[in-house]
Amino acid sequence: MSTQKMKKNSLTFKIAKTPFSRFGKALLFLSVAVLMTALITAPCMARQNDPLPSEAMAAIAKSISKDLPATYNIEKVGDGYAVENRSHKMKMSFSHDEIRFCKMNTDDSYALTLTGIGYDTLETPPPAEIKALGNRIEFRRGDNLTEWYLNTPLGLEQGFTLDSPPGNPAGDSHARLELTLQGSLDAVLLDDRTLAFKNSAGKTVTRYAGLYVFDADKKSLPARLQMRNDKLIICFDDSHARYPVTVDPWIQQVKLTAGDAAASDYFGCSVAVSGDTAVVGASHDDDAGDYSGSAYVFERDNGTDNWGLAAKLTADDAAAWDFFGCSVAVSGDTAVVGARYGDDDDGDDSGSAYVFKRDHGGDDNWGQAAKLTADNATALPAAGAHLLESFGWSVAVSGDTAVVGAHGNDHGGSDSGSAYVFVKPAGGWIDMTQTAKLTADDAAAHDRFGRSVSVSGDTAVVGTSGGDSSDSAYVFVKPADGWIDMTQTAKLTAADAAADDNFGSSVAVSGDTAVVGAYDDDDGGHRSGSAYVFEKGTEWTNGNGNQTAKLTATDAAAYGFFGWSVSVSGDTAVVGAFGDSGSAYVFVKPAGGWIDMTQTAKLTADDAAADDNFGSSVAVSGDTAVVGAYLDDDGGSDSGSAYVFAIPTTEGDLDIVDSSAPCGGSVSVPVRIQNAPNMVNALGFEVTYDSAMLTYTGFEKGPLSVNFADPAGDFDVNPYSPGAIRIGGYRSFDGIAPGAGGVLVYLKFNIAVVCVSSVLEIAALTDDIGSWTATSGSFTPGSVTVCDGDVNGDGDITPADALCVFEKYMTICKTSCGIECEDLCGDVNGDGETTPADALCIFNKYLGKTSCLD
Numbered sequence: 001m002s003t004q005k006m007k008k009n010s011l012t013f014k015i016a017k018t019p020f021s022r023f024g025k026a027l028l029f030l031s032v033a034v035l036m037t038a039l040i041t042a043p044c045m046a047r048q049n050d051p052l053p054s055e056a057m058a059a060i061a062k063s064i065s066k067d068l069p070a071t072y073n074i075e076k077v078g079d080g081y082a083v084e085n086r087s088h089k090m091k092m093s094f095s096h097d098e099i100r101f102c103k104m105n106t107d108d109s110y111a112l113t114l115t116g117i118g119y120d121t122l123e124t125p126p127p128a129e130i131k132a133l134g135n136r137i138e139f140r141r142g143d144n145l146t147e148w149y150l151n152t153p154l155g156l157e158q159g160f161t162l163d164s165p166p167g168n169p170a171g172d173s174h175a176r177l178e179l180t181l182q183g184s185l186d187a188v189l190l191d192d193r194t195l196a197f198k199n200s201a202g203k204t205v206t207r208y209a210g211l212y213v214f215d216a217d218k219k220s221l222p223a224r225l226q227m228r229n230d231k232l233i234i235c236f237d238d239s240h241a242r243y244p245v246t247v248d249p250w251i252q253q254v255k256l257t258a259g260d261a262a263a264s265d266y267f268g269c270s271v272a273v274s275g276d277t278a279v280v281g282a283s284h285d286d287d288a289g290d291y292s293g294s295a296y297v298f299e300r301d302n303g304t305d306n307w308g309l310a311a312k313l314t315a316d317d318a319a320a321w322d323f324f325g326c327s328v329a330v331s332g333d334t335a336v337v338g339a340r341y342g343d344d345d346d347g348d349d350s351g352s353a354y355v356f357k358r359d360h361g362g363d364d365n366w367g368q369a370a371k372l373t374a375d376n377a378t379a380l381p382a383a384g385a386h387l388l389e390s391f392g393w394s395v396a397v398s399g400d401t402a403v404v405g406a407h408g409n410d411h412g413g414s415d416s417g418s419a420y421v422f423v424k425p426a427g428g429w430i431d432m433t434q435t436a437k438l439t440a441d442d443a444a445a446h447d448r449f450g451r452s453v454s455v456s457g458d459t460a461v462v463g464t465s466g467g468d469s470s471d472s473a474y475v476f477v478k479p480a481d482g483w484i485d486m487t488q489t490a491k492l493t494a495a496d497a498a499a500d501d502n503f504g505s506s507v508a509v510s511g512d513t514a515v516v517g518a519y520d521d522d523d524g525g526h527r528s529g530s531a532y533v534f535e536k537g538t539e540w541t542n543g544n545g546n547q548t549a550k551l552t553a554t555d556a557a558a559y560g561f562f563g564w565s566v567s568v569s570g571d572t573a574v575v576g577a578f579g580d581s582g583s584a585y586v587f588v589k590p591a592g593g594w595i596d597m598t599q600t601a602k603l604t605a606d607d608a609a610a611d612d613n614f615g616s617s618v619a620v621s622g623d624t625a626v627v628g629a630y631l632d633d634d635g636g637s638d639s640g641s642a643y644v645f646a647i648p649t650t651e652g653d654l655d656i657v658d659s660s661a662p663c664g665g666s667v668s669v670p671v672r673i674q675n676a677p678n679m680v681n682a683l684g685f686e687v688t689y690d691s692a693m694l695t696y697t698g699f700e701k702g703p704l705s706v707n708f709a710d711p712a713g714d715f716d717v718n719p720y721s722p723g724a725i726r727i728g729g730y731r732s733f734d735g736i737a738p739g740a741g742g743v744l745v746y747l748k749f750n751i752a753v754v755c756v757s758s759v760l761e762i763a764a765l766t767d768d769i770g771s772w773t774a775t776s777g778s779f780t781p782g783s784v785t786v787c788d789g790d791v792n793g794d795g796d797i798t799p800a801d802a803l804c805v806f807e808k809y810m811t812i813c814k815t816s817c818g819i820e821c822e823d824l825c826g827d828v829n830g831d832g833e834t835t836p837a838d839a840l841c842i843f844n845k846y847l848g849k850t851s852c853l854d
Contacts, residue, residue, distance in 0.1 A: 072135040072151045081132050083151050092149075092156060094137055096128050098182070099149065101156075108199050110185045114139075114147055114160075115231070116178030118167040174222075179232045187232065192224035194607055195232065254307050255607075256280060256298055256626075256642040261635025267296070268628030268640040270338075272330045273619040276300035277358075278307065278626050279335050280642045281325030289320025295328050295337045297356075297366050300624075307644055311366035313337060313356050324354070329397040333358035334429075335366065336402050338392030350374075351391030353404045355429045370429035372404060372422050374437075391420070396455040400424035401483075403438075403460050405450030412443025417450040419462045421483045436483035438462060438476050440491070449474070452507045454514075459536075461492075461514050463504035471503040473516045475540045490540035492516060494532055495547050503532070508568040512536035513594075515551075515573050517563030524556025529563040531575045533594045549594035551575060551587050553602075565618045567625075572647060574603075574620040576627065581605070582614030584627045586647055590678045592770050600678055603627060603645050614643070623647045652677040654744075654769055656687065656760050656777030663755040663781045665831060666697070668746045671727070671762075673704055673736065677772070680736035684728040684766040685774075687747060690758040691723035694749040694779060702743030705729065707736050717745060724763075735768075755781045787825035789842050789853050792817045797853070802842040808834050828853055 074083040080095035084104075091102040100111040116122030126142035139147040145166075150157040166175055181187045185197040222237040256278070258267045262285075270281035278298045285294040295313040300306065313335070315324050327338035335356040353372040361367030374391050394405035402422040409418040420434035438460065440449050452463035458478035464471055474488035492514065494503050498521070506517035514534040521530040533549040540546060551573065553562050562585070565576035571589035576582075585599035603625065605614050609632070617628035625647055630640040653674040661667040671687065673680070689696075699717040708715035713731030720726035727745060747760075761776040791801040804817035805826040817824060826834035828841050829852040838852075845851040 074132045074135060074137045074149075074151060076132065081130065081137055083135075085151055085156065090156075092151070094130065094132075094139075094149070096130065100183070106199075108183075108185055108197075110181060110183030110187070110197055112158075112232075113180045113182070114141075114177065115180045116176070117145065119169045119173040119175055121167070122176060122178055123167065174235045174237045177234045179234075181230050181232055187227065187230075189225065189227045192226070195225060195227075254644045255605075255634075256296075256307060256644060257634055258282060258285075258296055258312075258639070259309060260312075261639040262286070263636030264638045265635070266630040266638065266640050267635075268630040268632065268642040269617060270295075270326060270328045271617045271619045271626045271628040271642050272328045272335075273621045273624055273626045274330045274332055275621055277310075277330055277332075277335075278619075278624075278642070278644065279313075279328040279330045279337075280626075280628065281328045281337065282640060283323045283326040283340075284638075285325065287314060288318035288322075292318045292320050292322050293324030293326065293339065295325040295335070297330075297335065310364070313354075313366060313368075315339060315354050315371075316368050317371075327353075327393060327395045329395045329402070331397045331399055334397055334400075336372075336395045336397045336404075338395040338404065340393045341390045341408070350389045351393070351406065353392045353395050353402070355402065357429065371431045372402065372420075373431075373433055374404075374406060374409075374418075374420055375433035390450075394450060394453045396453045396460070398455045398457055401455055403453045403455045403462075404434075405453040405462065407448035407450040407465070409450065411437075411439050412447070412449075413445030415446045415448055416440075416443040417448050417464065419450045419453050419460070421460065423483060437485045438474075439485075439487055440464075440474055441487040442491075451505055452517075454507050454509045456509045456511055459509055459512075461507045461509045461516075462488075463507040463516065465502055465505040471497070471501060471505075471518075473504045473507050473514070473534075475509075475514065477540065490546070491542045492532075492534050492546065493544050494518060494550075495544040496550075498522075501530075506531075506563060506566045508566045508573070510568040510570055513568055513571075514546075515566045515568045515575075517566045517575065519561045519563040519577075521563070523552060524560065524562075525558030528553075528556040528558055528560045529577060531563040531566055531573070533573065535594065550596045551585075552596075552598055553577065553583075553585050554598040555602075564616060567618045567620045569620045569622060572620055572623075574618045574625050574627075575599075576615035576618040578613045578616040581608040581610050582612055582616070582629060584615045584618050584625065586620075586625065588647075588678060590768065598679060601647070603643075605629060605632075605643055609633070617642075620647070652769065652772040653775055654685065654762060654765070654772050655775035656762060658777045658780070660780040661751060661833070663751055664753040666748065666750050667694075667779060668700070668748050668833065669760060669777065669779070670702065670743045671745050671747060672702075672741070672743050673769075674741045676736050676740045678768060680731075680740075680768040682730040682735075682767040683769050684726070684764075685762055685769065686720065686764045687725045687727065687760055688723055688763055689725070689749070689760045689779075693752050693755050693758040695752075696725060697748045697750055699748060700746040702745050704736055704740065704742045704744045707731060717747070749779070751779075751781065757781065787828045787838075789828050789845055791825060791842070792819070797842060797845050799843055799846055802839040802846070805834060805842060806836060806839040809836055809839070 074081050080093060082093045084091050091104060093100045098111040098113045100109060102109040114125050117125055125145060128139035128141050131138045135151040137149050146161040148159050160177060185199060188196045188198055224235060226233040261267060264284050265282045266284040267282040268280055269283050272279045276299055279295055281295045283293045284291050286292060287294055296309060297311040298307045299310040301308060318324060322339040324339040325337055326340040329336045336353055338353045339351060341351045354368055355370040356366050357369040358366055360369050389406050390408035391406035392404055393407055396403045400423060404420045407417040408415050410416060411418045419438040421436040423435045446466050448465045450462055451465040454461045460476040461473055463473045473492040475490045477489045497503060500520050501518040502520040503518035504516055505519055508515045512535055515531055517531045519529040520527045522528060523530055531551040532547055534546040535548045537546060556562060560577045560579035562577035563575055564578055567574045573587040575585045584603040586601040588600040608614060611631055612629040613631040614629035615627055616630060619626045623646060625645045626642055628642045631638045632641040633639060634641055655672050657670040659667050659669045696719050705715045708729040708731045715729035718726050758779045759776060760779060762774040765774055789797040789801060791804045804824060807816060808821050808824045808826045826838050828838045841852040845853045
């Protein structure tokens with residue numbers, strides 16, 4: 001199997017630890033996310049990992065989808081169980097001895113078996129009792145350990161739940177889980193968070209990577225993977241954590257590399273994506289001579305996430321120093337590739353661009369359909385002089401319209417720059433010169449107009465990169481009679497423009513939305529960078545009248561170069577920042593419209609390394625993003641690579657949980673946020689209720705509301721009027737993260753002695769949650785069974801009963817008692833709820849102290 005057709009299998013190990021302070025027993029639940037890439041054996045010692053970006057939680061929310069077709073269900077087969085995951089082209093079988101993974105249509109397979117658990121000394125886990133339900137299967141190993149798997153469209157999630165620590169730690173020893181690996185594939189460690197499974201040809205078949213563990217304070221916990229012979233060891237240090245511990249990695253779909261990768265190819269220097277087709281440029285490939293260049297087409301199979309190499313593109317007149325692939329674009333079945341200044345058809349370093357079509361020259365063939373050149377191309381006048389054309393430095397295509405930038409053209413002075421529009425002739429693409437030439441009406445020397453270009457339908461945007469405060473981007477709208485030589489429809493500038501921001505160095509347009517990068521902006525430190533969103537409105541206007549938002553990164557830092565590359569598709573923008581190891585940032589338009597904001601999500605490579613230049617090129621189409629890292633070293637020094645990501649499309653929900661309690665009692669009603677679609681920095685809404693039935697008595701903050709704590713923000717609840725409670729919060733910085741979910745607040749009520757059902761309704765949503773789905777709840781009166789304290793039914797009231805009640809309160813039932821939550825009788829004090837007060841009541845009864853059971 002070729003590297004291009006590699007498919008990762010996503011495996012997630014989860015572990016977190018929650019102390020039951022009164023009872024001396026703890027729930028341990030470690031979370032480790034891994035994708036399948038290459039490993040250097042290292043000591044199993046604690047290492048402080050970088051904090052996991054909070055935006056990654058959205059990807060996990062998407063991956064743990066509940067509404068799945070029956071094809072994801074795990075079925076009984078003989079003495080074991082089996083399931084297929086067609087999205088990942090994997091078959092999985094489960095037995096008491098192992099969990100085996102087989103790549104469909106190949107002989108490649110590997111097996112995982114949990115063989116050890118503990119600290120310095122590992123013990124063999126007890127035999128497993130297997131239970132499968134739907135897409136989940138559990139291996140119950142004794143009283144304290146459950147190993148489980150969840151089959152989803154994004155892979156197979158693996159988890160371990162431990163009811164107590166795995167032994168007794170000595171000194172600074174770390175907890176360990178040991179998995180024995182077997183099969184036809186070689187397991188190779190790349191670093192302490194990444195494992196690759198490779199076939200006999202050395203190609204990666206599947207991988208898991210990205211071991212992230214952090215606690216309730218978002219503090220990263222030391223954790224790592226280690227290989228010892230055929231053993232994979234997950235070791236982690238939970239000695240200084242505040243629990244619970246959570247891990248939510250962004251799920252990386254696949255890594256694209258060239259099958260013929262070689263050092264200094266610069267694969268990933270340019271990327272483009274349209275639907276199920278991605279194009280990656282390798283401008284320094286040497287197939288036809290030094291730096292002749294090439295580009296690679298990858299296609300996603302049948303809408304799944306299996307990306308395979310469809311074609312390698314080269315020019316039919318390829319020659320050394322053409323730099324073919326320095327820019328790429330794709331729209332449907334049409335790809336355009338630039339050869340910036342190496343092509344000499346119109347003089348030294350004049351440049352050209354090439355059109356390739358799917359099925360041109362045969363079914364499924366990507367053939368060269370046309371060569372595009374400028375009819376006024378000029379040559380380099382003398383050796384060592386500045387470039388005069390650079391035609392092909394940037395390219396864009398939308399349907400039958402291509403745009404090519406030539407920032408070295410001297411139309412308005414030396415290096416003033418131009419851009420050229422090419423419209424496909426009625427009979428199809430042919431070798432041709434431009435349909436129209438685009439220029440700026442204020443063109444000046446060294447503006448480098450055409451450094452970046454983008455086109456969507458009848459709208460083209462061209463960027464400059466002169467480095468002064470006049471840097472700008474220009475919008476061109478096709479005239480009613482078709483494209484003609486013209487100057488701009490509007491000139492876009494930043495509201496806070498400053499010299500040397502390099503505003504316009506990258507541009508993108510989708511419909512009526514344009515995004516412009518300014519990678520040298522200094523808001524977050526010297527050359528930290530930024531990007532700007534412009535929307536047409538009724539028309540495009542000069543200046544910053546169409547500017548609707550400024551985009552920045554939450555972790556902006558000097559020399560981040562945020563905005564070096566930009567892309568936009570519908571309501572989703574992606575901005576590249578290649579500083580250090582590099583990142584890319586996803587911005588999703590808020591429901592109320594674009595606003596100044598930080599990212600919805602951050603994309604990073606699971607095998608990130610310094611100076612890979614990840615983020616130097618980005619592209620987005622729908623929910624698929626491609627990010628280039630042209631200095632990655634997988635195929636040799638600076639061979640390059642590109643990464644494909646699935647962008648979560650979660651929809652947020654603000655909901656009230658239905659509640660019940662006896663008349664005359666009290667009730668605590670949870671109000672939740674589920675799958676926050678964007679960063680919540682300010683929220684406001686009301687909850688209305690029947691004041692004749694319920695009397696508001698106060699509130700308790702939920703886990704999500706702590707994000708609004710002083711001094712950076714505030715959160716409060718106020719009984720605004722009889723029957724209405726107003727809830728609000730604000731936070732200057734990180735607020736509630738995209739994809740987050742949980743309880744925001746518990747509203748407490750006393751219930752009338754004579755009562756009926758009452759609706760609690762969410763109303764008047766404002767700010768960041770103004771257009772979310774709002775699900776109201778209800779209060780239903782009912783009788784409550786008061787329990788006798790012998791929760792586990794062993795005939796005695798002991799601390800074990802108290803633990804069971806506390807576990808019900810924590811919604812982690814069937815651990816100590818072996819009883820499901822709904823079947824566990826825990827309300828011993830008769831207040832209508834199972835709370836820690838009931839557990840304390842039982843514990844006091846056991847000690848012979850005053851108790852509600854007396």
